[in-house]
Amino acid sequence: MSDAAFRRIEHSKQINAEIAKFRDKKILDETALDELRVELLRLINDRQGLNLLLDFSNVEFMSSAVLGLLGQIHRKMGTLKGKLKMCSIHPQIYEVFKLTNLNKLFSIHKDQAEALAKF
């Protein structure tokens, strides 16, 4: 699967994990959310034991509906016995994670290097 197959994410492979980096600066509308959902599920492709890192460094704004998607991916990875981590979350967005307590549910790291070291 080539990188060009994804419009909303940049897909790359590291030794111990695959990285999906959100391309959008803003994830606000339902269309963007639906496309992200389709692309992330296609990337995961029901692979058992996948290590996946979601990189938020491009994202400056996102609606709280994105949290629903992250929850869905989190549960999906759980049933596949995989590991999900997130990194480089903008402070304002991190506030939304804190507000909903999801910073406790998700494994969130400062940057790619820190996250990759923890897989």
Add this chain to the structure above:
Amino acid sequence: MSDTQPSYTPRHRVDVLMAEDSRIQAKMLEKRLVDAGHTVRWAINGQKAVELLKEKRPDIIVSDIEMPEMNGYEFCRIVKRDPSWQTIPLILLSSLSDPVDIIRGLEAGADNYVTKPYEADYLLGRMDSLLDTPLAPEPPDAGPGMEVTVAGQKFQVQAGRQQVLNLLVSIFENAVTKNKELIVSNQALSVARDSLQKANTELVAVNEKIERSNQRMTRDLNAAAKVQQSLLPAKAIEIPRASVAWKYVPCNELAGDFLNIFPLDDEHVGMFVVDVSGHGVPSSLLSVTIGAFLTNRVSDSSLLVKPGKDGGPPVVVPPAEVVTQLNNLFQADNQAGLYFTILYGVLHAPTGRLRFASGGHPPLLHVPRQGAWKLFEVESFPVGFVPDVEFTEETLQLEPGDRLFLYSDGVPEAMDANLEQMGNDRMTALVESLRGQPVDTVVTKLLEAVQAWCQPKGPLDDVSILGVEWQGT
């Protein structure tokens, strides 16, 4: 010339001299003529054709007009002025784009015209009719012929009567052929016009259909919006020992937000704000479903007030248990990834004791009659995110005149044109500045502040605000 196989069988099998400068056209014509039983000699221009004439007299000549070295008219003139050649019938292949071409042909003494593009069968038929009536040699004292002026040009026409007649017939035939072609084109045009009209009619029908489904969808949306309105408090809320105000502005026809406040029994008042993620039909359907469980009508299906055991008084369900139950009922994976947040409080009206629970909802704002405001953040997951979690209960003792504000994230997360959020600080500062005002005024001004913050586009999220002032015993 068309590529179809000739069906015409000529009456004469003769020796044809062909003058044509295009190799491709010459080859195609040669094949047709040979297939029809003729023998063919080909010259690439008039000059070469004259040489071939000298070698051997052909039975008929077919000549293109536009050729280098010597064109068709010049070649024709040479043939028709030579007493030993003038009785050889000569057909000019012309585009006949100009009436002067006809006169030029007459002047040169051509016997026939075939206009390009032509069908091979048509040319073979022409050759036959010319070969049917051999040309009589022109008497030597034929005189100067007649002078014709066309388009300001004078032409000296030497042709004999039979030649003129042949040429006239061929021109007439050409005209008939062109006319037939025109009729066919006209019919094709008429067919095209008919199908265009049909397509247009279909388009109008499709448009009407779209318009109808659009109207139906608008009706459905309005009806759904009305159903959603039923989740909101009754117009005149009578809550003992409290004054209440609320605002609810969906950002689209259908919302994910809803709120309510109502007595649960003689002493308890239930209040909540719910925010389902997303907007539109899916979120609104889920909100209506959730709403059915959050009712103060005593029943087994109500999550808020259960019938008492053995005919005893109804039982008010503790807030944390309500949220835990909701989490068991509404897991996001069963509802297209939609989750929701809720702040649910139960106020004991006689004592002012508030018990509340949060499912990932923005903090409760408490503004005491005296003293500093406080935001009560409760660490909890949104409802539907994580299965089998317990939600915790918080309590707060109110003093008479204390105020509570419950709201959806559409308030603090309202974004301006630069996507800057209004934030808790601006929200609390505004509420603080309106301390002396009635709770109704505070709620109204807070909504106005959100709408002003979101100019020029207006809020991108639903906005719900519920304000309650406990008046004490």
